[in-house]
Amino acid sequence: MPKIVLASASVSRRRLLESAGLKPTIMVSHVDEETDFFNAMSPADMVIALAITKAHTIREQIDFPAIIIGCDSTFEFDSKSLGKPETPEIAIERASRVRGNSGLLHTGHCIIDTTKDKEISSIVTTKVTFDNMTDAEIADYVATGEPLHVAGGFTLDGFSSPFIPSIEGDYTNVVGISMPFVRKAFEQLGYSWPEVKVMQ
Numbered sequence: 001m002p003k004i005v006l007a008s009a010s011v012s013r014r015r016l017l018e019s020a021g022l023k024p025t026i027m028v029s030h031v032d033e034e035t036d037f038f039n040a041m042s043p044a045d046m047v048i049a050l051a052i053t054k055a056h057t058i059r060e061q062i063d064f065p066a067i068i069i070g071c072d073s074t075f076e077f078d079s080k081s082l083g084k085p086e087t088p089e090i091a092i093e094r095a096s097r098v099r100g101n102s103g104l105l106h107t108g109h110c111i112i113d114t115t116k117d118k119e120i121s122s123i124v125t126t127k128v129t130f131d132n133m134t135d136a137e138i139a140d141y142v143a144t145g146e147p148l149h150v151a152g153g154f155t156l157d158g159f160s161s162p163f164i165p166s167i168e169g170d171y172t173n174v175v176g177i178s179m180p181f182v183r184k185a186f187e188q189l190g191y192s193w194p195e196v197k198v199m200q
């Protein structure tokens with residue numbers, strides 16, 4: 001039985017898999033995402049390219065039967081990709097722009113079955129709508145530090161949840177990995193969900 005390997009440093013992704021009963025082995029790809037090559041792509045193309053790169057980077061490092069899952073998320077607003085804000089100033093500027101508006105949270109997924117040499121890659125997109133946050137609410141939210149390290153600078157399941165009245169599409173996709181997509185991908189690879197849950 002192959003191991004499930006999550007090619008990600010994301011605690012949110014690990015938690016999503018584990019809370020659905022999966023037992024992933026974590027292997028961080030350390031892929032450099034901030035290159036001109038990726039930044040020149042559209043938001044949707046970038047997350048697929050990065051998910052594939054992360055999964056293949058780990059593919060080259062392992063010699064045991066595995067199903068490798070690579071992901072990348074970004075928030076598309078005004079046709080631009082808003083990744084992790086990294087600084088409070090950028091986080092405040094972004095929140096001021098997206099308040100009262102909607103954007104698209106794209107997550108690229110790449111799933112490689114090394115035992116069958118098969119690979120499934122796809123993007124899942126969720127529309128996220130923000131309430132009108134006051135300047136004080138934005139400052140208070142950014143001061144938590146949480147938005148600095150997440151795509152788009154918001155957390156649907158964290159401190160910004162009071163400011164997101166609606167989403168259209170998959171909730172888990174926003175948090176970091178689309179679990180309905182993962183289940184379908186495993187089915188396409190020939191594994192039932194109960195089988196997947198005993199892989200480790």
Ligand SMILES: Nc1nc2c(ncn2[C@@H]2O[C@H](COP(=O)(O)OP(=O)(O)OP(=O)(O)O)[C@@H](O)[C@H]2O)c(=O)[nH]1
Nearest residue numbers: 008009010012072073150151154155156174175176
């Ligand atoms: N909990 C939570 N995390 C979010 C949300 N939106 C984005 N993220 C996280 O933001 C991060 C997006 O950055 P990525 O570059 O895709 O992933 P990473 O965390 O750098 O980890 P790698 O896969 O190793 O690159 C991921 O960890 C997502 O789980 C959200 O609403 N809730």
